[in-house]
Amino acid sequence: MLLDPKKAVIEVQGISLLVGQSIRGAFRRPFYFRDILLQMDQVGVGSLAIIMLSGFFAGAVLTLQTSSTLAAFGAVGLTGSLVSVSLVRELGPVLAALMVAGRVGSGMASELGSLKVTEQINAMRALGTDPVKKLVVPRILATLTLQPVLTIIADAFGIIGGLSVGVFILHISAKLYLNSAWDALTNQDLLGGLLKPVVFGATIAIVSCYCGMRTYGGTRGVGRSTTQAVVASSILVLIFDFFLTRLFLAYS
């Protein structure tokens, strides 16, 4: 399917407007702290299990795959460093973001989409509430702040997954693995690994809320918005990851 340039410009304009309204809304009264906490619970606590599981097995499989190559060069001892650098720089932030896009982004788009098609958003506006402040800002703030935390958890469980495979299957010393994992990491890696999730979190929440808020066409429309939210935010995460990596490498 060819991309319609007019449609694309309208979408970019819509997202830019939503970003502008959200930034203004975040600094103006009333503040919906309760809604922010509720969203933090949904985004953070709700995503913990899948983040821990995906992080653990990503680290485990990375160790399995890389150890044989490293063994060919007699460098099995470097497995820890390879796993930790790959996880902290790339795999952790991207994997956590894709998981959150699938779980949280779809939830946001479908929830807001349902509110839209059942006229609950219009009812809210009719009662004098700004839906961007009440619904969008809490979701963006919650995802923005918790995405780095989820990424740290994914990184940690990835390293634990790698350690488990290293110790129990490849019989590498745990101390060697952990020392090599720790020594390989630079401040630059940690900083990059924490800045990326902030951008990814904001991207997922903004795109998902935008898709939800412009839903039309009943339950079919809700399904369409949900799919679009997950696909668009996942692709944008990968695109932004490339540019952020280029940026960090340029300054390293």
Place this chain on the structure above:
Amino acid sequence: MKTLGEPVASGDLAVTDTVLELRNVSKYYGDVQVLDGVSFRLRQGETKIILGGSGSGKSTMLKLMMGLERPDEGQVLVKGQDISSMNERQLGLVRPQIGMVFQEAGLFDSLSVFDNLAYRLYELKMEEAAIEERVQTVLGFVGLTAAIDKEPSELSGGMRRRVALARALISQPRIMLYDEPTAGLDPVTSRKINELIIRLRDTQNVSGVFVTHRLRDAFTLATVYAHESNGSIRFRREDGTFCLAHTRFVMLQNGKTIFEGPDELLRQSEDPYIRKFLA
């Protein structure tokens, strides 16, 4: 039957100042023109019934009056204030002056009936006791006090509309907008909703815009009136000695106004579209 508050004095029931006005308004959805240069005026105490087939622009007119949509051309005035160029924050201050009942009720399905009604009052940071009292009063008016702790999913279609009406009345608006409030309801339940609207109009002097394509409901509103006698509300139909003058019809066809006037003139109209619509 409970009352919403003190009935207004009979001297205040006169149709007076313009409270809502559309001036030469046009609205497009994409390439489709929904409204074409529509002008409309609602005065305090007056009720206007907007009739028209599906897609004639009825609901769009209501959304424009509430500031939920912006006109592409023309102006929308609420109590003399032009709301067509206001931002969402400014509109947030104007909208609570108007109550709106949505077609499918638009109740917040994650909140109980009490929380749906109290929503606006919590936003205003009112005291808990005052909120409780106000919610009870308004629920009493629509006859649903027993449903206060229910979830919207537990309510029937008619009850949902009455809760939506109660929610719209919570901040005591002087203008009410009804978007097909009886659509899909049986005649008995529709009658209940219509009587509530008539009571608001006749005992509280609340102005209203009633959008419908159900002629039966439209003519009930235009011919039945409420009056208070010995503390109870009675409903009577206009007759040879009494004619309701504060309820008028507006007929839309393809986004244009083709008729405006009382029910008697609508019935006598020779316009083929109106004749077909009334048949």
